[in-house]
Amino acid sequence: xxxxxxxxxxxxxxxxxxxxxxxxxxxxxxxxxxxxxxxxxxxxxxxxxxxxxxxxxxxxxxxxxxxxxxxxxxxxxxxxxxxxxxxxxxxxxxxxxxxxxxxxxxxxxxxxxxxxxxxxxxxxxxxxxxxxxxxxxxxxxxxxxxxxxxxxxxxxxxxxxxxxxxxxxxxxxxxxxxxxxxxxxxxxxxxxxxxxxxxxxxxxxxxxxxxxxxxxxxxxxxxxxxxxxxxxxxxxxxxxxxxxxxxxxxxxxxxxxxxxxx
Numbered sequence: 001x002x003x004x005x006x007x008x009x010x011x012x013x014x015x016x017x018x019x020x021x022x023x024x025x026x027x028x029x030x031x032x033x034x035x036x037x038x039x040x041x042x043x044x045x046x047x048x049x050x051x052x053x054x055x056x057x058x059x060x061x062x063x064x065x066x067x068x069x070x071x072x073x074x075x076x077x078x079x080x081x082x083x084x085x086x087x088x089x090x091x092x093x094x095x096x097x098x099x100x101x102x103x104x105x106x107x108x109x110x111x112x113x114x115x116x117x118x119x120x121x122x123x124x125x126x127x128x129x130x131x132x133x134x135x136x137x138x139x140x141x142x143x144x145x146x147x148x149x150x151x152x153x154x155x156x157x158x159x160x161x162x163x164x165x166x167x168x169x170x171x172x173x174x175x176x177x178x179x180x181x182x183x184x185x186x187x188x189x190x191x192x193x194x195x196x197x198x199x200x201x202x203x204x205x206x207x208x209x210x211x212x213x214x215x216x217x218x219x220x221x222x223x224x225x226x227x228x229x230x231x232x233x234x235x236x237x238x239x240x241x242x243x244x245x246x247x248x249x250x251x252x253x254x255x256x257x258x259x260x261x262x
Contacts, residue, residue: 014102014165016040017130019087020109021051021122028108028142030074031150035158036105037075043101044077045091047122051083052111056125058085066090084126092133103161104130104137107177108153112143114178114229115193118243124176131174131245136164140177143233153179156187156238169242176241178233187238193230 016036020029024046036042048067065081078095080087088104106126113121123139130137138160142153156179169175176192201213226232229239 014040014161015096016042016161017088017091017096017101017104017135018042018044019046019084019091019104019106019126021047021054021084021106021126022110023047023050024069024077024079025071026050026110027148028110028150028153030071031154032105032108032140032157033075035154036161039158039162040103042075043091043095044075045080045087045095046077047083047087048079048081051122053120054083054122054125055120056085056128057083058089059083064090066094084122085129088126088129088133092135100133100135102136102165104135105140105157105161106130106137107140108150108157108179109139109141110148111141111145112178112233113139113141113176114143114233114239114241115195116197118176118192124243127174127176128243128245131169131172134171136169137174138164138177139174140179142179142181144181149181152182152184156184160240172245173242174245176229176239176243178229178239178241180233180236180238182236184238185236187240188226188232190229190232190237190239190241191227192241192243193228195230 022028029046033042059082064086066078069079070076080090104127106123109123113124118124123141127137127139140157142148142150197217200216200218203211203213205211226235229241232239
């Protein structure tokens with residue numbers, strides 16, 4: 001295998017670190033655990049409370065508390081008083097004692113994380129943190145906000161985990177997976193959509209007639225380009241988008257015009 005990829009051809013029982021941003025009590029993380037525990041030794045380390053849309057924040061100016069719990073006896077895990085990136089850092093340093101797990105899975109998120117959402121998502125940040133630490137990592141989300149059925153997403157999580165463990169990923173790359181509602185047509189590799197999620201601010205008034213604003217999102221217009229995650233997802237495909245953690249614009253960096261600035 002090309003040394004550029006971090007794979008593992010051995011048929012050994014892999015070790016998976018499972019985290020999320022919906023919190024350790026979320027239905028999605030239990031659905032993922034049920035399927036992943038059939039193929040791996042799974043350690044669950046997740047925020048003690050919901051941390052949606054926190055991005056790639058970490059906790060520096062407050063203590064982190066960790067407690068071992070068994071949510072409804074579904075699994076034994078660690079609840080962390082921090083963000084998804086904190087969970088991955090804590091697990092790697094304290095629980096794994098510097099011996100990296102084979103794979104980080106972040107999810108299953110309740111709600112899609114396609115397109116520009118990757119910049120805000122705590123779910124994606126959990127996988128990105130694993131990637132930055134040199135661990136093969138996957139974020140997985142279900143594009144649903146009402147009465148979720150995580151079964152297809154959980155089965156695909158196990159499938160992609162086995163694939164990544166066998167084949168590996170390029171250094172600095174992790175996978176962002178989004179699963180549509182209902183039975184998917186198929187899975188396909190896609191590009192990340194770059195259209196911004198436009199902020200929509202609804203003006204309201206509290207009981208004292210003081211105005212406040214509630215921000216929601218206007219999603220990009222529907223298109224038929226199934227090579228882009230947002231549109232393929234709406235067209236009922238599971239989207240698998242390789243995301244690079246190095247955001248450097250190499251073309252700009254190499255442009256001759258750039259050197260003339262200095």
